Amino acid sequence: MTSKQRMLTAMKNGKPDMVPVAPDISNMIPCRLTGKPFWDIYLYDDPPWWEAYIRAVKYFGFDGWLFSVPIETDGDRKGLEDQPAWREAIVARTSERIYTRRHRTVNGREEWEETCSVYYIADPPTVGVPPAKVGLPSTPPSEWEDVCKRTTYTGVEAFHAAQRMMGDDGVVALSVHMPGLAVWNPDSIYEYYDNRDAVLERAREEHRLILRRTKEYLELKPDLILIGASGHMLANPEPIFRELSLPTLKEVTSLCR
Structure with a gap:
């Protein structure tokens, strides 16, 4: 078989x-096998986490x-047709962490989610974090960098x-x-x-x-x-x-x- x-x-x-x-x-072994920082997999989809898993399956042979x-799906897209699209943006970074928040443009103004996500160099991300818990301001950022996925x-x-x-x-x-x-x-x-x-x-x-x-x-x-x-x-x-x-x-x- x-x-x-x-x-x-x-x-x-x-x-x-x-x-x-x-x-x-889990995610630890597939991500480590890529030899890349975990944020490459989870933030940039380079490769996507599911592809990293498939590679691990073939590597170990199980x-x-x-x-x-x-x-x-088509139904998912129809449900979002009239809604402004959310974009993920980098608002801060260190040598071991990348901090992001999601935002969207509503009537010409940027609307920001109240929480942030933390992407680590060697661990899976944490989502839904109040910015104050990680030393970031809770107010909308004045500078940010929208994330560009490397695999789409x-x-x-x-x-x-x-x-x-x-x-x-x-x-x-x-x-x-x-x-x-x-x-x-x-x-x-x-x-x-x-x-x-x-x-x-x-x-x-x-x-x-x-x-x-x-x-x-x-x-x-x-x-x-x-x-x-x-x-x-x-x-x-x-x-x-x-x-x-x-x-x-x-x-x-x-x-x-």
Whole structure:
């Protein structure tokens, strides 16, 4: 069996020729194998993180399992048609860190996100950081440098590129999520009890978006659809999960049968 056949057989509860070997090498090993600063991969897409993973799969010779590829479907683009595009800009740097903030032009004026991202030379980035926590002013910067990606894939090109690169050495997935409370944002938990109707309406909107996106993903024929839920139950115990998340989980799995 090829690695791809082995993984798919195991995922379908079949009997592969051997137990698939797919260690969780996260981002540390793929990024280090490139020999480049981590910000090259995560900020400049040189190479994109998913390509670094595929290279690591081929380097070590194990069974590949790419959990997702960043793409933008036609439906995604339509949803953003009337909105100003966000751009990422470098606002500060040191020998070991690059600090960025996102901005967009609204009615001729620059609008800046309140948080920043920190890209490290030898670690994955941290996002959603208050500028004051890293010694930066919270006010809009007076000088900045817009980030120019060194590799660009538009639409769903990245998915097709990942399929070609992976070949028979593993499987390539596309991922969707579920509505629910955010474990990384305690305010979302307070909001559930203080403004429950707003949370339920947002969950319904998310549900519709996720189903639309799942249908578009299925047209691309990925090896599998992954329903990402890392840490989900920490903020969504059973009663909340049944209310906010389970309806989406049921419909997504039904679409994938």
